[in-house]
Amino acid sequence: MKKLFVLGFLFSSASAFARPPEPIDPPPRFIKKTFVNPKLDGIALDWCQQWAANCGKPAADEFCTLQGYDSSYSSAMAVDVGYTKLLTGEICNGAFCDSFEFIGCVAEI
Structure with missing residues (x-):
């Protein structure tokens, strides 16, 4: 009976060591954030960086x-938001002024 216990212990111990280690998830390398209807000073951000450019x-x-x-x-x-603010600080106040529905931003950490 003693021999069976020792053999059973060896087989159960060996199988524990035969398993591969659990994978460790690497930490995220990037932080992302989505800004819905982004605003500049409380006004919808214009689609263009400067007036009709960039x-x-x-x-x-x-x-x-x-x-x-x-x-x-x-x-x-x-499209056609009507009142937006450019990053230069200028205001676009016309039916043709476009903005962003959302902007997804990313940063490496």
């Missing part, structure tokens, strides 16, 4: 930088 990604990148992130990774246009 629209879309350049404006989103600068907005993200102002928020403490490295850059933007996604965005979508909100």
